[in-house]
Amino acid sequence: MAKPLIVCRNLDIIYNKGKSNEFRALANVSTDIYEGEYIILFGASGSGKSTLMYSIQGSLPPGGGTLLIGGEDIYALPIIERVYFQRYVMGIIFQQFNLIPSLSVLDNVALPMIFANADKVTRERRAQSLLDRFGVGFVSHKIPAMLSGGQQQRVSVARSMVNDPKILLADEPTGNLDSVSTQQVMDKIDEINTFDRRTIIMVSHNAAHLSYAHRVYYLKDGWVVREVVNPQRKQIKPVKEGETIVTELEQLARLYPYDSVDTLRVKSLVNYLTQDYTYNQLVRLEQIIAKYIAGKIDNKTLLRSLTSQYEKGGVEIPQKEAVRMIKLSKRLLEQASDVRRFRADNKTSKLFFDQHKLAERLRDHLLSSNRLKLAKKQDNNLVELIADRVVGVKNEAEFNEMLQKSVSSGGLSINEKEADGLTRYFEKLIAQGVDVSYKS
Ligand code: ADP
Ligand code: MG
Numbered sequence: 370m371a372k373p374l375i376v377c378r379n380l381d382i383i384y385n386k387g388k389s390n391e392f393r394a395l396a397n398v399s400t401d402i403y404e405g406e407y408i409i410l411f412g413a414s415g416s417g418k419s420t421l422m423y424s425i426q427g428s429l430p431p432g433g434g435t436l437l438i439g440g441e442d443i444y445a446l447p448i449i450e451r452v453y454f455q456r457y458v459m460g461i462i463f464q465q466f467n468l469i470p471s472l473s474v475l476d477n478v479a480l481p482m483i484f485a486n487a488d489k490v491t492r493e494r495r496a497q498s499l500l501d502r503f504g505v506g507f508v509s510h511k512i513p514a515m516l517s518g519g520q521q522q523r524v525s526v527a528r529s530m531v532n533d534p535k536i537l538l539a540d541e542p543t544g545n546l547d548s549v550s551t552q553q554v555m556d557k558i559d560e561i562n563t564f565d566r567r568t569i570i571m572v573s574h575n576a577a578h579l580s581y582a583h584r585v586y587y588l589k590d591g592w593v594v595r596e597v598v599n600p601q602r603k604q605i606k607p608v609k610e611g612e613t614i615v616t617e618l619e620q621l622a623r624l625y626p627y628d629s630v631d632t633l634r635v636k637s638l639v640n641y642l643t644q645d646y647t648y649n650q651l652v653r654l655e656q657i658i659a660k661y662i663a664g665k666i667d668n669k670t671l672l673r674s675l676t677s678q679y680e681k682g683g684v685e686i687p688q689k690e691a692v693r694m695i696k697l698s699k700r701l702l703e704q705a706s707d708v709r710r711f712r713a714d715n716k717t718s719k720l721f722f723d724q725h726k727l728a729e730r731l732r733d734h735l736l737s738s739n740r741l742k743l744a745k746k747q748d749n750n751l752v753e754l755i756a757d758r759v760v761g762v763k764n765e766a767e768f769n770e771m772l773q774k775s776v777s778s779g780g781l782s783i784n785e786k787e788a789d790g791l792t793r794y795f796e797k798l799i800a801q802g803v804d805v806s807y808k809s
Contacts, residue, residue, distance in 0.1 A: 373401035373606070374439060374536070374568055375425060381433035382420050382591075394420040395431070396591045403605045404535075407562040407569040407581060412588035418572040419540055421588070425570065426538055427455045438536075456484060460529030460567075462539040462558075466521045468513040468528075474500065475509040478528045485532060499527035503557055519550025526557050530565075537561055539571045543578075555581060635659045637800040638701065642694045646684075654684045661698065671695055704734040705801030708759070728756040734798065739791055747781045754779070758795070765796055 382395040394417045402408050410418040423429040424436060430444045443454055468477045478496035487495070500506040503523040505516070513521050522542060529537055539558060543551040559581050562569045571578070579585050583605060585597045598604060639655050646654065657674045660666045666674070675691035677683030686694065707730050732752050736743065743751060754771050757763040763771065772788035774780025783791070 371403060372440070374404040375400070375402040375570075376437040377401075377421070377425070377434065378436075379434035380421070380424065380431045380436060382417075382424060382429065383432050386432065394591050395424070398434070398588075398591070398593050400586055400593065400596075401606065402568065402570065404568055405562075405566050406583045406605050407559070407602075408571070409579060409582040409585045410570065410572045410588060411574065411576075411579065411585050413574060416588040417591040418574075418588055420591075422538055422540055422570060422572050426459055426461060427451055456481065457532050458535050460532070460534035460537045462522070462525050462529050462537070462542045464541040464544040466513070466518075466525050466545075468521060468524060470513055473510050473512060474505065474516070474524050477513065477524060478509075478531055481528065481531050496527070496531060499530055500524065503527045504553070517550070518546050519553060522546060522550065522554050523557060526554065526561075530561065534567065536568045536570065539569070541572050541574070543573075543575070631659070631662065634662055634801055637797060638662065638698060642697065646686075649679070650684050650686075653679065653682075654686075657684065658698070662702065668695055668699065700734075700738065701797060701801060704731070704738075705798055707731065707734070708799055708801070725752070725756060728752045728759065731755050731759070731795075731798065735791060735795055738794055739787075741783075741787070741791070743781065744776075746776050750776060750779050750781055754781075755795070759799060765792060768792055768795070 377398055377400045380395050380398040381393070384390075384392045384394055398417075398421060400408075400421075410421055412418050420429065424431055425438070427443050436442065436444065438454075438458070443451055446454065468474075469480070472480065475493060475496050478500060479492040482492045482495065497506060497509055500509050503526050505520050505523045505527065508516055508520060508524075513524065516524065522545075526542075529539075537558070542558070543554050546554060555578060558569060558571065561567050562581075569582075571582070573579075580599065582599055583602045584599060586593050587595045587597070635655050635658050639651065639658050642654070642658075654675075657666075657671065661671050672691055672695060674682070675684050675686045675694065676688050677685070679685050707727060729752055732748070732755055735741075735751075735755070751772075754763065754768055758765075758768045769788050769792040771779060772781045772783055772791060773785060774782070776782050781788075
């Protein structure tokens, strides 16, 4: 199994140690960051996000604990090697851009290559091509002050990439930008992660950014108070059992703390329906699915919206695929309404009986949707497992594991692939049917 690229173990950082204004900015912080991950350090102002990032960057030695990057303790390296490391392994983007005012945009980007013995022509060619890539090539001969904030930040994104770093660090890179520029910068950073496959560590206190990350570390008063996996991104870090929370919807609720339950349902369903659409198509699809879930449009309108051209308000999904999506959504939502009905009146009625009946119905849904044929004993076990999962006695991982166990020990004795398929569908089903009341 791959080892993490960056390991922080029980880090402590104290500012002004021994003085009257001594302040503990990080206490016992542990994080594992894997190559290719997009990690967000999230938390209120003063929670220690920047402190952690600069410590990882090599300019703030921890007072206690271990920090390893690629297995190396960078603070134990001779200073020259540490500088090399900061220059070629890490790229960095600041909230305030930190461009040199007297140099042209092109020279700002080319500057970090001076130390790499590249000749002037090579430096300028590379700088220009990065500026082009990030949409600011046409201003390369201006000085930074002539540019808008959004343009300046895209210049610093280009600069951060000029020495081809493995890890890109960004400290609230959109903190000074308007919403349009924010979107552009976030898209570029996302591209560096998904296309260039660089590891990203971003500091943010904007909840709208959380969906970009594979995982989010929430900081509070110098502590990591929780780590949340983004269920909408395929994970790089191996996810441990027991880390999964009760339902996908609850996970989503933690990831999007400001979204309503209805919005989360939309995200869950859209995630189920799509794998390979563009961001714009997904946003459009979410809007349309939201109307569908709310019962505001019928199947015919849905089909038209899914298939028509993007310019005309559609999602541009091929007819055949759209028909498949509608069929799946319709079935999932109908089946999920069982879970909702059960949840709505389970306080008042004969709990056990209803629960069992619900589990049997869900079993029927599950089997019909997954074309699985079960023997009597398997079938009984499945109903039991479903009942346990619906009331939360078992979590998703346990449910999945039990499906693969032998029939005599309460399982179905099916293979991993079949179990994953069943689990995935079932989790979608209960996500549509279960309300979350998330409290931090
Ligand atoms: P964040 O990036 O989450 O806003 P920081 O990591 O910048 O938080 O700071 C965490 C805490 O440490 C804050 O209370 C801040 O005032 C304090 N702090 C940061 N830098 C210093 C410093 N150089 N000297 C003393 N205290 C500092
Ligand atoms: Mg900060």
